[in-house]
Amino acid sequence: MSLNLRELSQRAQGLAPGHRACAGCGFPVVVRLLFAVARRPLVVVNATGCMEVVTTLYPYSAWPVPYLHNAFENAAATASGVEAAVRALQRRGRLSSPPKVVAIGGDGGTYDIGLQSLSGALERGHEFLYICYNNEAYMNTGIQRSSATPQGARTTTSPVGRVLRGKVQPRKDLTEIVAAHGIPYVAQASISHWADLGRKLQKALEVSGPSFVNVLTPCQPGWDYPPEQLVEVARRAVESRYWPLYEVEGGRYRVTYVPREPVPVRAFLEMQGRFRHLLGDEEAVEALQRWVDANWERLRAREAKDH
Amino acid sequence: MSRRRVGLTGNEAVALAWKQIRPHVVAAYPITPATQIVERFSEYVAQGEVDTEFVAAESEHSALSACVGAAAAGARVLTATASQGLALMHEVLYIASGLRLPIVMNVANRALSAPINIHGDHSDTMGSRDAGWVQIYARSVQDAYDRTLLAVWVAERARLPVMVCLDGFTLTHSLEPLEVYPDEAVQTFLGEAPTDGYTLLGGEPITVGPLALPDSYMEFRRALAAAMERVPQVLEEGVRAFRAHFGQDLPSLVDARGTEDAEVALVVLGSYADAVEQAALRARVRGQRAGFVRVVTFRPFPTTPLREALGGVREVVVLERADTLSGLGGPLGVEVRAALYDLEVRPRFTDVIFGLGGRELRDEELDNLLRAGPPGGVVYLGVEGSRVLELA
Known part of the structure; x- marks a missing residue:
């Protein structure tokens, strides 16, 4: 599958202009690519969060496809219902061209409050794609820590104080938890590597059964980087191996991008205000580097077992 | 119209009503004393006696969330729960009515914890009384059966979700004689689900469940109250149609x-x-x-x-x-x-x-x-x- 950016940009319906996402926000990139690579009509189910709030302010909508917002923790369960309706109506001859159901939620709605709903829908095997636009905290409510927030990051509920210096715990590995469900397709991607992301979304849309793509999607106010550096900050997450790009297809692991000369994690941290307090703390930065390296090695070892 | 007379419990009668309604989607989760509704209906699905998509959800919250998705997509949708399950659904109850989705739910009335107790009272549905659902309370097994059929008719015309409540154990587990209407009569009574055209699968890129700020939220809520005010009239028409189809008189209010x-x-x-x-x-x-x-x-x-x-x-x-x-x-x-x-x-x-x-x-x-x-x-x-x- 090869993707051509010029071609994609012409095919993309995208979100209608006028949506209220911040300058330097990452999720519109994901939605635009999703529409560009989709070869079937889509129905989108969206968890409560930034994406929903900035695209559906009544009486306006930025969505060029049928769209449903239910609540925060239940996008996957809601998508189960839409998919069940698609099957039932199709079986009774009431629907000629069945659309693909795509659920989209942020990390709060996916890693935390929506995890049970996601797990249930994956286990039941509904034919749908779940996209997590992961900006590593509850951004819509004003930057609170989630289980996707990395260790050391400053949020409003993991502040930097005299005793505690940002988030105490490392982030949860949701991609692995999803892969453990044994669904046909799981991937981790980043908005910086658009061709990789586009290919993964396309595969995920076309596979039969549930699929899941976890996309690193920086948040300008939450991460505190210059708005024009959106793509660069995401690129450094990948180049430092902080956010590895890989897929698990039919249970087989494949790292889809191996940085030729990985940059130190410091290069990723130093672009962002949420890590500013760490930069003078060599020990903390080294600990993060060790964590990044260990994760990477484990992933590569897992991949090697499959090849 | 040839009726059958059988002995069924309240839960079995409701499951039979479901089979005759032939919903597109059932999404549910087991809980005492409503469990047998879903068990019995699963058997109908497993035996191929009904071609419903059955979503065995992993919680009541997800069950009702799936109902919302399916109903928004234009499907005829049923579910059942009780007690703690209804309490867990609480958040989504308001969304179902706010989105004006004609979901029908049987509630096997049961006490709420603590202390935990599986037996009957009305604490559960009374806790949901202001959630924007029509609430109908059955008197007997026959009444639970009749009103489950009627509820679908009413929900689709009032464009509101409806709870049909039957007392836990007293009705759910009691065997009573039941007059069963023929499947075809139920199908003619209900017909195809009437739609207002606003469904996710209707071909138009509609947005369902948007953000409404203070300049519009109150109009949505007042419109919901107005829909509820029209229900007595819809119910009146519903019981008339019911009498015409089944020869059975049902008091409406x-x-x-x-x-x-x-x-x-x-x-x-x-x-x-x-x-x-x-x-x-x-x-x-x-x-x-x-x-x-x-x-x-x-x-x-x-x-x-x-x-x-x-x-x-x-x-x-x-x-x-x-x-x-x-x-x-x-x-x-x-x-x-x-x-x-x-x-x-x-x-x-x-x-x-x-x-x-x-x-x-x-x-x-x-x-x-x-x-x-x-x-x-x-x-x-x-x-x-x-x-x-x-x-x-």
């Missing part, structure tokens, strides 16, 4: 007997209607002019028919299986009193709370209450005061 000349009227919800009606008849034999009112539809609240039934009555006794814990008594009592407030002559009022967590109400207790004369205020019937003191 309240069922009042002997209130015209009554000095005392007993008001009740659900399956205790039989016992309470019998107590009123026994009182008549003793020479006490007692009347009986069964509230069939609790949401929307049947204010007008209640005023008509209770207008000339000196003494009103509400008997109910829930408490508001507000000091004002139970929710039915609070609302009956509110409905009667504007009468020129207001009756004396007693609110009797009984039967919480499945405690039986004995005929002697009802007779003694009527013989002694209702005491007024709020009474907890059948409670051992000394044990309450120990627990206080």
